Structure formats: C-alpha cells, structure tokens
Amino acid sequence: MKTSFATSAGGDRPNEDYAVCGPGWAVLLDGATPLDGVDGGCSHGVPWLVRRLAAGIVACLVDDQMPLPDVLAEAIRRTCDAHARGCDLSNPDSPSSTVAIVRARPGVLDYLVLGDSAVVLRRGHEIVPVCDDRADHLPGGRPYTAGLVRRWRNAPGGFWVAGTSQRAAREAIAGDARDVTAAALLTDGVTRFVERYGATWAELFKVLDGAGGPAELIQRVRDEERAAPPPTGKRHDDATAILVSGIADR
Numbered sequence: 001m002k003t004s005f006a007t008s009a010g011g012d013r014p015n016e017d018y019a020v021c022g023p024g025w026a027v028l029l030d031g032a033t034p035l036d037g038v039d040g041g042c043s044h045g046v047p048w049l050v051r052r053l054a055a056g057i058v059a060c061l062v063d064d065q066m067p068l069p070d071v072l073a074e075a076i077r078r079t080c081d082a083h084a085r086g087c088d089l090s091n092p093d094s095p096s097s098t099v100a101i102v103r104a105r106p107g108v109l110d111y112l113v114l115g116d117s118a119v120v121l122r123r124g125h126e127i128v129p130v131c132d133d134r135a136d137h138l139p140g141g142r143p144y145t146a147g148l149v150r151r152w153r154n155a156p157g158g159f160w161v162a163g164t165s166q167r168a169a170r171e172a173i174a175g176d177a178r179d180v181t182a183a184a185l186l187t188d189g190v191t192r193f194v195e196r197y198g199a200t201w202a203e204l205f206k207v208l209d210g211a212g213g214p215a216e217l218i219q220r221v222r223d224e225e226r227a228a229p230p231p232t233g234k235r236h237d238d239a240t241a242i243l244v245s246g247i248a249d250r
Contacts, residue, residue, distance in 0.1 A: 001104055001247055006214035007240040008222070010189060016097075017187050017240040018050040025061050025103040026242050027054055028185040030117050032096045032161065038146065041091030043084060049095040052079040053162055061103060068101055068112040072162060073169035080164055089164040092150045096163030098132075099172070100185040104247050109180040114172040115161045118191050120184040120201055121177055122209075127202045131191075132173050135159040182245040184208055189239030190221055197224040214241035 003026055009015040016031035031046035042049075056075025060066055080089055088094070098115025111119045111130055119130040138144060138152045138159065152158025160171040184205060193199045208217045218239045229235045 002245050003242060004213050005240065005242040006218055008189075008218050008238070010234055010236040010238045014047050015238050016046045016050060017189070017238045018047075018054050019185075019240050019242055020054050020058060021242065021244075022058065022061070024064070024105075025101070026183075026185055026244050027057050027061075028100040028117055028187065028240060028242055029054055029162075030098040030115070030187040030189075030238065030240070032098075034093070034095070038093050039091070041088030042094050043086060044095070046095045046097070049079065049163070050097050052082055053097055053099070057099075057101065061101075064103065064105055068103065068110050068174050069169045069172055071101070072099060072112065072114065072172060073166040076162055076164070076166050076169060092153060094164050096153070096161040098187070099162050102183050102185060102244060104244075108176045108178055109183060109247055110174075110176045111183070112172050112174040114168060115159070116188040116191070118184075118186045118188075120186065120205060121180050122182040122205060123177065123179050124181070127205050128177070129201045130173060130175075132159075179248075181248050182209065182243065183247065185242040185244070187238065187240045189237035190217060190241045192230075192237070193217070193221045193224065196230065197221075197228070208241060208243050209245070214243055217241050 003021040005019045018029045020027050029050040031050045053075050056078040060071040060074050098117040100117040100119050101112040103110040113130050113132045121128040154165045160168040
C-alpha cells in the first residue's frame, strides 16, 4: 500500500488540517476555525486539538480489529483527558474537528467520515464518494447564524464533529468495502472542486491519481478560487488531500 499527500494553508493563520499515514491506514482531520469574538472555553486552540485527536486515533489503530467508531470515541476521550483543568469542556463552542479514516485489512477497507471531510473510494471503474452532508441541512435553513450552528452542533437532528462528545463517534458514517483499489481522503478545502466548481468525483480522482498527485489537485482548486472567488466565506480554505493506492496488494 502506498500513500501520498499534500496540504496548503488557506491564509496567514496556522494550517488547521492534519494528516497522518501509516502501514495500512490514513487519517485526516480538519479543525473548525473559531469565529472572531467567540470564547470556546479552551486555552489550547484548534491545531492542538487536531494533533491530540490524531495521536489518539493512531494509538488505537494498532488494534486492527477495533471498530473505527470505537477508535474515534477513545481518541476523543483521551483528548478530553489531556485538556487542562481550566478548559470548559461543556462549552458548545469548544474546539472541534472533522475526521476521515481509512484502514486496510485483508480483503476489505474500513472507512469513517465525520463532518464535511470526505472519503472517496475507487472500485474498478467506479468512483464512490462517502460524504457527511448533515451540516448542509440544519433546521431553519441557510444562511446559518452562529447561534444556529451552536444549537445544532453535536445534537440529534443537527450535525456531528469530534470535540468533547464521545457520542459524536457513534454518529459517524462508517462501514467497509471490498474490491477497493484506491481511496482519497479530502478536507472541504479540496471537495469544493466538486461541490462549488462543478467537477465530478471521477474528474477529481483522475487529477489526484495523475502525475501531479495531491499537490496538483490542490493547485487546481486554488486556480478555480482565483478565477471565481466564493461569494461568501473564505476565498481560500486550508486544503489537504491524501491518496491511498495499492490497497488490493495489501
């Protein structure tokens, strides 16, 4: 199995994406940028959170029989334990992150998606995206206010992210697939190539699996953003893409 990845910060802030790969698995996290003036009750910040979550996930992936929702739940528990006593883990604006995981086992690929990062599977000539779009369908509809997002974050009927609630891990989209030859893990700074700029998932995967690899895919996204800036929100977001290939050879 072979993995390659690229990442690009969206601006002057530290990159809040985090990628880590190992023999038989890959993990991608995208920390949620805090809104200006919002107190999340945590002294550590988003980059600290995603690294702690990643460390907990990797530690549990050593057990290749542990279900991925259990892996994520344990990583969230360990991260909560690592917070200083002064952090308010009951604060609904506490730092949080999306999560995407794939793990290859003999004959099967396990996957998990939580939040608006994505996993895309290649099975023969078929490209299969695994996406969690619950944040696009919150009660009340767009435009979302900060209060509405706060109300429905990690709440039944809303959307789920990794932060302080182990229940979020049970709400992840998780499963397994056979006959997968390659997989992509993508933050929403990359999936906008499809969701905002109209490419197909097959076109995205073709760029990702081409000579330029993940870096070329991110460059294509940046080119689109410069040509047609988003009408609202960030012009450039943190963007990270991982390509996992040779899965059938594992």
